[in-house]
Amino acid sequence: MVEQKTAGAPQVAGPRQGALAERILRRKPVERLASEAGQGEGGSLRRSMGLAQLTMISIGATLGTGIFVVLGEAVPIAGPAVVLSFVIAGVTALFSALAYAELAGMIPASGSAYSYAYATMGELVAWVCGWCLMLTYGVSVAAVAVGWGEYINELLRLVTGVTLPGALTQPPGADGGIVNIPAAVVVLLAMVALLGGVRESAALNGVMVAIKVAVMVMFVGIAFTAIQDGNFAPFMPLGMAGVSAAGATLFFSYIGFDAASTAGEEAKNPQRDLPRAIMLSLIIVTAIYCLVAFVAVGAMPWTDFADTEASLAHILTVVTGTPVWSVVFAIGAVIAIASVVLVVLYGQTRILFAMSRDGLIPKVFSKLDRRGNPSANTVILSVAIAVLAAVVPLGHLADATSIGTLFAFGLVNVAVLVLRRSRPDIERRFRMPLAPLTPILGVASCAYLMLSMGAATWITFAVWMAVGFAVYFGYSMKRSVLHRETEEAQAAG
Template sequence: MSTPQSTPGSRLLRRKPVETLIAESASAGEEGGGGGHLRRSIGLWQLSSIGIGATVGTGIFFVLSTSVPEAGPAVILSFVLAAVTAGLTALCYAEMASAIPVSGSSYSYAYATLGELVAFGVGVCLLMEYGVSASAIAVSWGEYLNEFLDLAFGVRIPDALAAAPGNGGYVNLPAVVLVALVVLLLVRGASESAKVNAAMVAIKLAVLVLFVAVGLTGFHSGNLTPFMPLGAAGVQVAASSIFFSFIGLDAVSTAGEEVENPRRTLPLAIVISLVVVTLLYVAVAVTAVGAQPWQKFEGQEAGLSQILQDVTGQGWPGMVFALGAIVSIFSITLVVIYGQTRILYAMGRDGMLPKKFAEVSPRTGTPVWNTWVVGIAVAALAAFFPLSLLADMTSLGTLVAFAVVSVGVIILRRTQPDLPRGFRVPLYPVVPLLSIGFCAYLITGLHTDTFVAFGVTLVLATAVYFGYSVKHSKLAATETRERVEIG
């Protein structure tokens, strides 16, 4: 029996067997964390908190200042459109996560279904999704910190130290401090981080409920007229920009190797996260545009806190909300940086990146070196780049990764129909096809400079793949060894 010779084309399309992916993570629950494995220590509600923590607030706390000027009061429809897209994709994620319960999220799913080159490209999109979004979130943290300091003590951090170049400052120091605090917590261990995050999610939900309760007292139906001043195109553009607000659904699947009973827990946590997120987003959006004319949103910092001050005529509601936002945005940053490190862990384990990225501390069971690298990169982006560019880059990376997962569901159903699945997408193949279509629609609504930045990123990624990854791929080494043994 002979084995076909590997050609350049076949090397780029080689797939990693699902059985191999699962086998590599099978001992993740072993005590001690030695041998480079992660520990299974996260339950359903902790995992749901990770999803809610990464999603609720990622956009709501600051994205209205950029999306409302693009759509007017119809930004409500933009949130609904983004939620429908996220919901369709969440169902696809639930199936893939239950069938392939490993770290790496859509990177690992693409490796199993679409091949190595596509998987590497998806990995790059995930770097944009997690790393860049963490930077965007950290930028907004400084805005609410300044709002709280101003209301509580009458002082503000000088713009030179609280804003990026081009936005009136030299460096965003609060964003750097936030990232440093998050990294210090993450290197202590995933279980500790999940417990802290669960407490912060409770605070976050409380302050958003406070916003809705107080904000509705200032609701004026006249603020919703005209409802769609910038037309359907404005709704699309706004939905494209705010879509990164739904990345927390993806963050759930990055914890595949640290979750107890992953085939059941992963899909349940994704669905729970989606329901909570959608209800809160729509409620906050309706309240915000009903309480304030849409023209006032543009350029408004710490906007939700300001709305509460305007509605009540008092400073305390805004101060309480700003304090809650400070805690909440910390939890968001915690989760997305966590997700970023687990993507790099999976890529390092596969040989797509240097093996240093897959090293795990025997003491804490976490990829410590990996986490510090991510922290430094995220802090640098947050310190020197404006929020608007970071948000759109995140949306593009997220949409591409989401579309790939939906394609993966179709391929895996065809290639491995008997693979055990804890959850199956309903109305197959309509749901994954709709998911792909909605993602493509939102991608076309992004700004031109976002595609330019994305193109530059892909060029750099291609250089890394052909310069390093294709030569160090563990899957390639395995195939070569098998050919030698057979031949």
């Protein structure tokens, strides 16, 4: 690797233009990633968030999906042992969260795992990671939006006794569905909130997080009185294979801590606050997930979850004999799930912002308006996800999200190993304990959950990756900023 300088540009670490292998392995130095933080087309992002806001972003993106949306799909697979599935997914997430905490404290960039890969494993791996994150975030928003529509219907049923017709609340091919309008609506509402500004969106998210935690506490307090020992038997009806498969699906519930790292260029003190926010949010969310799952399967036979939409609200109705608490819960769920859509959509826009700044996707995604918001990015992405949410079933979305997340998180653990060896001189505000054992375990646990997924999910992932490679070699590689700067340097002599 050689150092090159171009007029008006920071130093670039990369090989001379030549063999394909050299081009796809070019890396972006950690120092350059830090120096570029916040810079976009025509302006810069604004540093306005402290530890509290970053923690709320992480909790807001995480707390809700696994409990409000995916729990009803995981229980029929794992039975009462779904609590263990949450633990398995949480431990897997913990290894990756530790890796994120170390890297986020070193590289305060909007690109999250994409940026970490660019600094350690080269441009092609960074592209693969970013492409996986596009799947993870975009599909995650759509999947959660579908769950939001289910709770809207549940709320209408509890309050008015009627529900929206299936043709307008289900995707094509599901219960007579044509288009899921509520799912598209919540994505567009989140778009409007983000266009209002980051500080305002963070404040709104903070209120939503407080409401969702209060709703979870209310559920535990009420449903705990109805726990029956018999509901825990058989504890593992489909064996460890069912527990692992449910854990792989539920990993979808833990991707939110990555959202905090996407705020690296808008944090006031990212090196100090990002690691703290990531670890604090993961601890809080895992504890709530396991507690609510335990109470839920204790209060209602696990076989009843397969036929029940909005399962937790239904439990409250059964336990109390009145729909009042279910109405309160459904209102809280609608607000809580909307916060997940808001924050995860925010994270997606920042990853696309970083990739666009590097030239790997069109420059429109890094163009900032006069208030420092990537407004064009937000509108384009939101409209695309709203369409996805309206026409694709939830189950396929959640599984596709999980496998993309696991792959990206595995790369983050590898990035820690690479930087520990190649750049031991860089100051680390947080160090992943017991390395290299912990990042190796992080990679292994991600691989274990990926292998627990079905063939259909792997086929979806393979098709997505094939499209990604075609886009990279057909468009991104030749338009990369590093590629252009290398060519300019060679032309200059």
